[in-house]
Amino acid sequence: MFKKILILSLFLSIFTGKIVLAKEIKVSSFKDISREHQSYETIKKLVEKYNILIGFPDGNFFGDKKLTRFEMAEIILKLIENLDKSQREKILMIEKIDRSNLKKLLDDYSEEIKYLTKKNEYIEDQLDLLEMNKNIDKQQFDDFLSKQPFLFTGSIAFRYQLITKKFGDWNDSTPQSRVSLGIKNRESGIIDYGIALVTGNPNKPVNTWWKLGDFFSRIGFNLDKFFITYNPQENLSFSIGKFSDPFSNSELLFDAEMNLQGANQVIKFKEINNWLKSFSLTTGEIIVNMDSSGENSFMLGGVAEIGLAPSEIIRVVLRNGYYHYLGEDNIALSQNIFGNSNSNSLEKSGGYQNGFRIFNSFAKVSFNFNDNFPLLLSGDYLHNFAALAENKAFQLSSRIGNSILPGNFFVGYNFKYLEKDAVIALFTEDQLGRTDTYAHEFFVGLKVFENTILSLTAQTQNKISQSEENSYTVRSNLIYNF
Numbered sequence: 001m002f003k004k005i006l007i008l009s010l011f012l013s014i015f016t017g018k019i020v021l022a023k024e025i026k027v028s029s030f031k032d033i034s035r036e037h038q039s040y041e042t043i044k045k046l047v048e049k050y051n052i053l054i055g056f057p058d059g060n061f062f063g064d065k066k067l068t069r070f071e072m073a074e075i076i077l078k079l080i081e082n083l084d085k086s087q088r089e090k091i092l093m094i095e096k097i098d099r100s101n102l103k104k105l106l107d108d109y110s111e112e113i114k115y116l117t118k119k120n121e122y123i124e125d126q127l128d129l130l131e132m133n134k135n136i137d138k139q140q141f142d143d144f145l146s147k148q149p150f151l152f153t154g155s156i157a158f159r160y161q162l163i164t165k166k167f168g169d170w171n172d173s174t175p176q177s178r179v180s181l182g183i184k185n186r187e188s189g190i191i192d193y194g195i196a197l198v199t200g201n202p203n204k205p206v207n208t209w210w211k212l213g214d215f216f217s218r219i220g221f222n223l224d225k226f227f228i229t230y231n232p233q234e235n236l237s238f239s240i241g242k243f244s245d246p247f248s249n250s251e252l253l254f255d256a257e258m259n260l261q262g263a264n265q266v267i268k269f270k271e272i273n274n275w276l277k278s279f280s281l282t283t284g285e286i287i288v289n290m291d292s293s294g295e296n297s298f299m300l301g302g303v304a305e306i307g308l309a310p311s312e313i314i315r316v317v318l319r320n321g322y323y324h325y326l327g328e329d330n331i332a333l334s335q336n337i338f339g340n341s342n343s344n345s346l347e348k349s350g351g352y353q354n355g356f357r358i359f360n361s362f363a364k365v366s367f368n369f370n371d372n373f374p375l376l377l378s379g380d381y382l383h384n385f386a387a388l389a390e391n392k393a394f395q396l397s398s399r400i401g402n403s404i405l406p407g408n409f410f411v412g413y414n415f416k417y418l419e420k421d422a423v424i425a426l427f428t429e430d431q432l433g434r435t436d437t438y439a440h441e442f443f444v445g446l447k448v449f450e451n452t453i454l455s456l457t458a459q460t461q462n463k464i465s466q467s468e469e470n471s472y473t474v475r476s477n478l479i480y481n482f
Contacts, residue, residue, distance in 0.1 A: 030061040039063065153196065154181040157479040159209060165471050176209040180224060190231055194243075198224035204339040206255035207430045225259055237266045246282050247301050247321055249362040250380040250395045251429035252418065258427060262286035262298075277315075278307035288427070289331045297327040303360075313368045321360040328356055331424060341434040343425040345390075354421045355386035372408060375400050384422050390436070393422035403447040414441040419464060431457070431473055436464050452480045 026047070033040060043061070157178045182196025200208035200222055208224070227241030242261040248254045264284030271277060282303045289297040303321035310316065329351035331337060332344070345353035364378040376399045384391040394417050401410030418428065420436040432439060438461070445455035457475045 032060045032062065149186055150183045151186050152181075153184055153194075153482065154179070155479055155481045157209075157477065158212075159478075160476045162474040163471065165469070175212040177212050178209045180208075182225060188231070192229040192231065192237075194225050194227055196223075196225040197221040205258045205337060206339050206427060208257050235267060235269050237268075239264050239266075246284055247303055247323065247360075249319060249360070249364075249378070250397070251432075252380055252382055252393050252395055252416070253323070253358070253360065253423055254427050255429050257430070260284075260286045260288065260299075275309050276306070277309050278305070280305045288325070289334055289337055295327065295330045297325065297330040300324045300326070315366045315368070317362075317364040319360070319362040321362075323356070323358045323360065325356040325424070328352055328424065331426060337426055340426050340428060340430060340432075343434040343436050344421050345387075352421075354384070354388075354391075356384055356424060357386040358423065359383045359385060373401050376412075382422050387421040390420040391422055393418040393435075401445075403445055403453055406447050406449055409444070409446040411444045412442070414443070415439070416441065417464075431459060431475065432461065437461055438464055449480075451482055452478070454478050 030043075033043060043063075155178070159176045159178070161174045161176060163174075178199055180196055180198040182194060184194040185192050198208045199210050199220065208222075223242060225242055225244070227239050227243040229237050229239040231237045240263040242259055243264075244259055245254045245256075246264050246266070248256070254260070262285050264282060264286075266280060266282045268280035269278065272279060280303075282301075282305070284299075284301050286299045286301065287296055288299050301321060301323040303319055305317065305319045308316040308318070332342060332346060332352050333350050347353050359382070361381045362379070364376065366377075367375040369375070376397075378395075378397045380395040380397075382393040396415045397412065399410055399412030402408050403410060415438070416429075416432060417438040418432065418435045422435060425435040428435060431441075439459050441457060441459040443455060443457040445453055448454050455477045457473075457477075459473045459475075461471045461473065463469045
């Protein structure tokens, strides 16, 4: 209170003209202030009426010069020294009255103040107790989970998709959602296992996303994974059940969301020498379709992979594979599997005009010049030897950055090219949705939190046979994994 009164008194004194900080002067005596200056009248009033501004000995005002702390101290000191005795007495009297009133208030409300003080201390104690109990409960829950032989896994995801054949005219917009939940063994041992449920339609193996409106009205969960892996040796494993695709390098052969059922065997050797980091051989017998009549389609596949390290910052992965379908016509004739367009060449009976005996070659090179911005280049090539024409597919990809830590981001580009009978169209990437197409795709992603990634993909797609038919797709994804 005293400080406020002192400051107020100082300014009142200044603007009542009772304090003179310099000899009386005229504004016209300053060499560097002209009558045309926008602040001329203001300075004139301060100088000639209140006499509180000090010029410099050389007759200049120096209006653009900064005021130093020393000059400010001099002005404040002169203001205080020029307070007359009556003003000081008034200030002291006000201060005395304030202290008296404050003491009276403290005496009158002493009990209430004591009560509020104790109440505040009690509330603080209760908040500390709640925080401590919360930490104890969290620790107990974490201890309980850590003692279990399995881990809970899953994801919650939201996606917004825009599709149009005329850029900017977004008539087809679809908000979608996906939830998965599962368990797996905590540590790898002789026996590994996993089971997971996911939202989606069992007749759409390449799309586990649901429209947001349908999600709450008729949500369904389907078996996404259910497998057991036997590891008799460190470099040998056998798996049976429904598991993630062990063959695809990109989404040319199978959509990434499609988990196949069957059995596969893996032989893998690690750290063979300084430059040959790994070698593996994977073979599998996959059931790709079981329709209502019980007629199955199968795929026999095998992949050989080599991991190389030519230098400390360069890593190379080379893969070659072969995939042989048996009973593939059952896929084309099936009423249970749908989703993508069945754009392969068909006979009048509805079966495939060509079989599928697919050779695959893949290469990936990563350059780790910077931990936060590694560069990755890859190429994926497919050739269907059972088709005489329109039998090739390939994808070229580049990406820089990663999503390891929160705040990390990545950007990239894909070029995709699928001729009509290169692969089974119903199993290709759902964003492409068909064969006989090529696409340019740009993507960017950001790791927002520890387990959350936000990404955006923009794709322009054309038919190979009719290049004038363009379509555009934009997707935004927010995925939380746990």
